[in-house]
Structure formats: structure tokens, C-alpha cells
Amino acid sequence: MSKATFQALGTGDGWAGDRRGHSAFLFTLKNSTLLLDCGEPVSRRLRAAGVQPDDLDGIVLSHLHCDHVGGFFMLMQGFWLDQRNRDLTIHLPAEGVEPVRRMLDAAYIFEELMACALNFTPLQEGASFEVGSITVTPHPTTHLDQLKASFGEKYPADFEAFSFVLENEDTRVAHSADIGGLEDLKPLLTQPVDLLVCELAHVEPDELFAYLKDHPAGHIGQVAFTHLSRPYRADLEGMQAQATAALGDLPHKFLNDGDVITL
Ligand SMILES: [Zn+2]
Numbered sequence: 009m010s011k012a013t014f015q016a017l018g019t020g021d022g023w024a025g026d027r028r029g030h031s032a033f034l035f036t037l038k039n040s041t042l043l044l045d046c047g048e049p050v051s052r053r054l055r056a057a058g059v060q061p062d063d064l065d066g067i068v069l070s071h072l073h074c075d076h077v078g079g080f081f082m083l084m085q086g087f088w089l090d091q092r093n094r095d096l097t098i099h100l101p102a103e104g105v106e107p108v109r110r111m112l113d114a115a116y117i118f119e120e121l122m123a124c125a126l127n128f129t130p131l132q133e134g135a136s137f138e139v140g141s142i143t144v145t146p147h148p149t150t151h152l153d154q155l156k157a158s159f160g161e162k163y164p165a166d167f168e169a170f171s172f173v174l175e176n177e178d179t180r181v182a183h184s185a186d187i188g189g190l191e192d193l194k195p196l197l198t199q200p201v202d203l204l205v206c207e208l209a210h211v212e213p214d215e216l217f218a219y220l221k222d223h224p225a226g227h228i229g230q231v232a233f234t235h236l237s238r239p240y241r242a243d244l245e246g247m248q249a250q251a252t253a254a255l256g257d258l259p260h261k262f263l264n265d266g267d268v269i270t271l
């Protein structure tokens with residue numbers, strides 16, 4: 009029996025596209041299932057994957073860009089109409105808790121209509137939490153730092169973005185979500201990982217590949233690249249050739265929507 013499966017529900021970047029959905033990933037470690045990010049059309053993708061409303065043990069939102077949360081409200085409308093029964097915890101940046109609650113009310117998804125409670129819990133640096141039997145550790149990234157420098161005065165907020173380590177007793181997976189630079193990958197790789205899911209829009213490919221290759225053999229079991237920016241995606245074959253040349257025997261894959269990796 010496999011230890012874990014990872015399913016890419018949406019592998020696009022921040023731009024609207026006709027081939028790729030936006031960021032949404034399903035991690036199943038043993039009997040626990042976690043949905044990481046809710047880019048649209050996550051509801052349809054979950055349905056297509058045969059995931060029932062009560063199957064999800066928890067939801068984690070890495071940051072509030074729409075390509076990561078745009079499908080969340082439809083997902084909750086679906087949970088209302090399908091009458092999900094199990095209480096659900098949504099882990100998200102603290103600055104999102106009140107706006108998301110307000111938007112649910114504005115969209116008439118009232119708690120009185122739901123068959124389950126929705127609990128919103130702020131992500132905190134290094135503060136691990138459990139989703140079923142999966143231990144999740146959030147690490148802040150610099151993804152929104154430039155925006156904060158430009159707009160933080162006019163739009164006061166923390167501009168929080170997180171990457172994650174997901175683990176149980178026999179599997180350890182790292183997920184970059186959106187980063188601001190290579191230094192954001194460091195806390196994910198302090199220990200060996202079976203799988204690194206890594207974005208490729210906010211870092212230079214040659215620098216990323218060199219950084220990954222710089223780890224001891226076996227430290228990273230395999231790498232799955234996602235969130236490729238449009239120019240990188242447009243030259244996918246070139247990107248694959250560049251990765252293969254740089255990474256050598258480090259197993260790696262460029263994800264398409266629907267891809268499943270079994271560990
Ligand atoms: Zn993104």
C-alpha cells in the first residue's frame with residue numbers, strides 16, 4: 009500500500025488560462041486528506057476526482073491571491089448544498105479570517121444553513137497543527153514583500169504568505185506555494201523530503217535548478233514543478249530539457265492538472 013498520494017487539481021499561475029486551473033492540491037497521507045489552496049475551479053476538480061464533501065479533513069490557504077482562494081466560496085456553497093456534515097477547519101493567514109467570514113455572509117452562505125461548522129484558524133510561523141493525522145508546519149515566505157513595500161502604507165495589512173511542510177510518521181512533503189525567492193525554500197528542506205512541490209514563476213529556473221541540485225543525493229526524493237509562469241509554460245519542452253540537464257538524476261516532473269504522484 010502506498011504511503012501517500014498527491015493530486016494536482018490546478019497547476020496554473022496567476023493568469024487566466026484555457027488549459028490550467030488555478031492552484032489547488034490534494035494531499036492524502038495515510039487516511040487523512042488535506043486540500044491546499046482553492047484556486048478555481050476547485051469544486052469541479054474535486055467532484056471529477058471523486059472526492060466527496062465529507063472526505064476532506066481540512067483546508068489550508070497559503071495566501072489571499074485569487075489564484076489560490078478564488079474557488080473557496082463556490083466550494084463552501086457546494087458544502088452547504090451537499091450538506092457536508094463534518095465540522096471543517098480552514099487554516100489561513102490571520103488577515104483573511106474576518107474578510108472571508110464577511111464574504112460568506114455576503115454570499116448568503118450563513119452558518120445557520122450549513123450542516124457543519126466552519127472554523128477559521130490563523131496560520132502562525134512555525135506553529136504546527138494537525139489535519140487528521142497530518143502535521144502541518146507553516147513557514148512565512150517573502151512572496152508579498154514587494155507589494156507590502158509599495159502599498160503597505162495605503163493598505164495596511166501583514167501581506168502574509170506561507171509555504172508548508174506536511175508530514176506523518178513515514179512521509180514528509182514540502183509545498184512551496186508562492187515564494188519570493190530561493191531563500192524561502194530553505195526552511196522546507198532542513199530535513200529530507202519525499203516530495204517537494206515547487207512553484208516556478210517567482211524564481212529564475214536556472215537558479216532554482218542549481219539550488220535544488222546543491223542538496224545531497226536523496227535529500228529531496230523528487231520535485232514536482234507547478235505554477236509555471238506563462239513564458240516558461242509556453243516553452244515547456246525547453247524547460248524540461250533545461251531541468252533534466254541541470255538536475256541530472258534528481259527525479260522531477262512538470263505537473264499538469266489531474267496528475268497524481270504516489271509515494
Ligand atoms: Zn499564485
Ligand SMILES: [Zn+2]
Pocket residue numbers: 071073151186
Ligand atoms: Zn501569489
